[in-house]
Amino acid sequence: MISILAQERLLGAALGIALAGVVVFEQRKCIYKSISDNQSQFSDQFQREPMFGRKSRLEFAHLWNKAVDKTLGPVIESLSSRGW
Numbered sequence: 001m002i003s004i005l006a007q008e009r010l011l012g013a014a015l016g017i018a019l020a021g022v023v024v025f026e027q028r029k030c031i032y033k034s035i036s037d038n039q040s041q042f043s044d045q046f047q048r049e050p051m052f053g054r055k056s057r058l059e060f061a062h063l064w065n066k067a068v069d070k071t072l073g074p075v076i077e078s079l080s081s082r083g084w
Contacts, residue, residue, distance in 0.1 A: 002010075
């Protein structure tokens with residue numbers, strides 16, 4: 001038979017584990033809720049205030065492509081001439 005002292009230790013361990021589980025669960029719930037709130041607030045802000053209009057984005061993409069072509073053009077030609 002289990003002695004009284006062993007029973008008290010088992011009961012204490014079980015209660016400690018249960019309490020720790022509840023604390024961890026509550027903390028994780030608070031963390032996930034704060035992350036969710038921040039993400040929804042962040043996404044709402046960008047949905048309301050677009051940084052660039054459609055035309056500006058297209059112009060930027062065009063300029064970006066031109067710059068990449070001009071910068072990497074010689075490298076591409078060199079690799080193409082070598083059969084890569």
